[in-house]
Amino acid sequence: MFCIKNFSFCGVKTFTSIHVMNFSTGRMTLGAVNLKGxxxxxxxxxxxxxxxxxxxxxxxxxxxxxxxxxxxxxxxxxxxxxxxxxxxxxxxxxxxxxxxxxxxxxxxxxxxxxxxxxxxxxxxxxxxxxxxxxxxxxxxxxxxxxxxxxxxxxxxxxxxxxxxxHPIQILADFLTLQEHYGSLSGLTVSWIGDGTNVLHSFMMTAAKLGVHLRVATPKGYEPDESVVREAEKLSKQFGTNLFLTTDPMEAAHGSNVLVTDTWISMGQEEEKDQRLKDFHGYQVTMQTGSVASPDWTFLHCLPRKQEEVDDQVFYSSRSLVFPEAENRxxxxxxxxxxxxxxxxxxxxxxxx
Incomplete structure (x- = not known):
């Protein structure tokens, strides 16, 4: 038996998910997925x-x-x-x-x-x-x-x-969030930091799981334009919100999940001084979380530096970074x- 679920946003049908009832187990399964090869x-x-x-x-x-x-x-x-x-x-x-x-x-x-x-x-x-x-x-x-x-x-x-x-990181992130919140659809994830490969993978994945995405990057550090265009198409297709800004507090507003990454990747060490100036005000702190949803949590793919997130957040009960690392x-x-x-x-x- 097929169970067809229609999902909508603001009353408008956006996509359909097909599940199959397995009569031998009585469980709902995802239909016809085979990734071998x-x-x-x-x-x-x-x-x-x-x-x-x-x-x-x-x-x-x-x-x-x-x-x-x-x-x-x-x-x-x-x-x-x-x-x-x-x-x-x-x-x-x-x-x-x-x-x-x-x-x-x-x-x-x-x-x-x-x-x-x-x-x-x-x-x-x-x-x-x-x-x-x-x-x-x-x-x-x-x-x-x-x-x-x-x-x-x-x-x-x-x-x-x-x-x-960085797709394998995003799989770990979403498994971690599924475990913590019990489901993914309807969550809002806020990215605060550089327009990195990790952000690009969030943008290619979030809408497909019914997750809204809010992104704050400094001017000059925005995600790749072609990735943004594709993410906009996905958000429209799946009925989710994609919001881009340069204001970290605006991005964090109402969010369930605050995420950041390194500001200085391998091979960018010579840019450190300039990047630290450009990312001033982007550190994730409890003040950032004060405008987020009451149930907000924090993710970081590691390794972490203090300028990106302070100890109060990183080692708090809101931080999921170590379950996230295990889920890799x-x-x-x-x-x-x-x-x-x-x-x-x-x-x-x-x-x-």
Missing amino acids: RSLLTLKDFSSNEIKHLLWISGDLKQRIKHEGQNLPLLKGKSIAMIFEKRSTRTRMSTETGFALLGGHPCFLTTQDIHLGTNESTMDTARVLSGLTDLMLARVYSHSTLETLEKEATIPIINGLSDLY KWTIMGLMVSLLTDYAPKIPLLKF
Whole structure:
């Protein structure tokens, strides 16, 4: 049996979500989602149901492995090549430990270990690793590197971070918010900071989950124009609000979630002094939260610096940064399982 849910905004129908009743279990499931063999370079390429499916599988693995102590060797005999042009704590540890926990073999590769784009072309590297591994995650400077890998590889490619997008971070963020609030639709997320790859991924995802997005960036640090245009289309399609400003307090007004990120990314160290001046007034504090919703929480993808958010917020009960960091593991596991297997979740569908 199909259950068709019509969603509306201000009385106007905006989109339809199709769920399927499984008569053997009596549970509602997302209909016809199979991501096996796909790559994830940006969540722009994934539908609302596909993103929800990824979150559902992630929640399923977390429940069954962490809380129920089950052994799920779903990736036994599989291997993943983890290419890191840029260092990371959470991306490396979540992918490496998660893949191993599922029975597979992770291979960590820095620019000191392989010849990516130096003594060996990116095209050749993609073809070689396709014959040696089952999956590739690449954390790179340029998004074009990922596009070359995806074009030339015969295995799925995961964007572990690029200058344009950071999709695996956003999956963790939304699983964290789903766990905390019980559902996602109708929440308002406020981004206060730089127009970074993390913001771009929020903009490609939020509307598909029924989440409103308010963005404050200083002049000259706005998100990419093409990303803004796409986000505006998504907001119109899914009936959500997208609001851009240069005023942090205006962006925070009425919000459920305050989010920020580093103001000085790797490779921007020489811009530090100017950036600190330009971002004056953008630190997230309890004063910022005073205009937010009474149930407001805080997210940061880490590592964090005090100029971005003060200790009073960062270490408060409103801060979800450490559950958020842990969920990097469960969501990357959910993604890897989805791209490599036909695994179906066993827990009831999460409330979105």
